[in-house]
Amino acid sequence: MEQQTPLVWNPLLRQYLVNAPHRMSRREGTTACPFCADLSEGRVKSDEQVWLHPNDFPPLLPPVGEAYVVIYHRDHQRIFTQLTIEEVTRVTHLWRDLYQDLSTRYPAVMIFENSGEAIGQTQHHPHGQAFGLAVLPPTLEREMETVQLESQAGRGCPFCRVRAEVLDVDGVYEVGANSNWQAFLPPYVRYPYETHIYPRRHIADLAGMHDDELRDLAEILLRVARGYNALFDGAMAPMPYLLGLHQLADERFHFHVEILAIGRAPGKLKFAASSESVWGMWTNDSSPIQKVQELRAAIQQVTEK
Ligand SMILES: [Zn+2]
Ligand SMILES: [Zn+2]
Ligand SMILES: [Zn+2]
Numbered sequence: 001m002e003q004q005t006p007l008v009w010n011p012l013l014r015q016y017l018v019n020a021p022h023r024m025s026r027r028e029g030t031t032a033c034p035f036c037a038d039l040s041e042g043r044v045k046s047d048e049q050v051w052l053h054p055n056d057f058p059p060l061l062p063p064v065g066e067a068y069v070v071i072y073h074r075d076h077q078r079i080f081t082q083l084t085i086e087e088v089t090r091v092t093h094l095w096r097d098l099y100q101d102l103s104t105r106y107p108a109v110m111i112f113e114n115s116g117e118a119i120g121q122t123q124h125h126p127h128g129q130a131f132g133l134a135v136l137p138p139t140l141e142r143e144m145e146t147v148q149l150e151s152q153a154g155r156g157c158p159f160c161r162v163r164a165e166v167l168d169v170d171g172v173y174e175v176g177a178n179s180n181w182q183a184f185l186p187p188y189v190r191y192p193y194e195t196h197i198y199p200r201r202h203i204a205d206l207a208g209m210h211d212d213e214l215r216d217l218a219e220i221l222l223r224v225a226r227g228y229n230a231l232f233d234g235a236m237a238p239m240p241y242l243l244g245l246h247q248l249a250d251e252r253f254h255f256h257v258e259i260l261a262i263g264r265a266p267g268k269l270k271f272a273a274s275s276e277s278v279w280g281m282w283t284n285d286s287s288p289i290q291k292v293q294e295l296r297a298a299i300q301q302v303t304e305k
Pocket of ligand 2: 158159160202203253254
């Protein structure tokens, strides 16, 4: 029987996966850049730095979902950490526009970036991705369940509580902050340098974010990514990472960014192996407090420059 939708239900884990067999034929590491072609073929105005490119091999199509590539810069060679705060601020503004659009059609908006060949980045042009999705991905569903449980129990927002009980108690988990955002490694990180970024105020999604918050988000994202590359005097650069913006159009939810940095030491990557992939049980073989100190020092190095 022909499959009608790319969403396939796993009745045992009670979650969906996306089945997209046509993506096997997508180009990988080819020389002709489809995003540079947007410029040379006149699809992007001469004064535009950031733009959306439809995913040429979309894993999702309406009404199940939509997929886009978010182009960060016209310059094919420029990597994220080489962008200025003003340039990344244009990216965070595009994220907000895209979220506002997709969230009118889909309950889940997944804005994310796979950075680095080690974890499957196939095009070098600086970019991220976005999906609108008709169902909640399991991680957001789980986080929203926690929000609902805590709210029903009268304990308020669990993310605000993590801020109060983990982040603000003695500051040992914080790696960097500005007036609107705090970056930290909570004790439950899966990867040694996994960094979570929380807004200081309770806000559910990008839709309600002010311009100064988007600018400060750009600043802290750049600082953390540059800090990764300064670890071990640059011996781990460029740090491969998976970055995701977690948000939901429910005012009880609390927007946050999670950056899963894949490197664990110079030349060494942390793999999601049997324990993680077969059982869903993560093992972190490092001390978060020690990694906080390393990353904080690396971030201070790049901030002083
Ligand atoms: Zn390009
Ligand atoms: Zn909150
Ligand atoms: Zn999250």
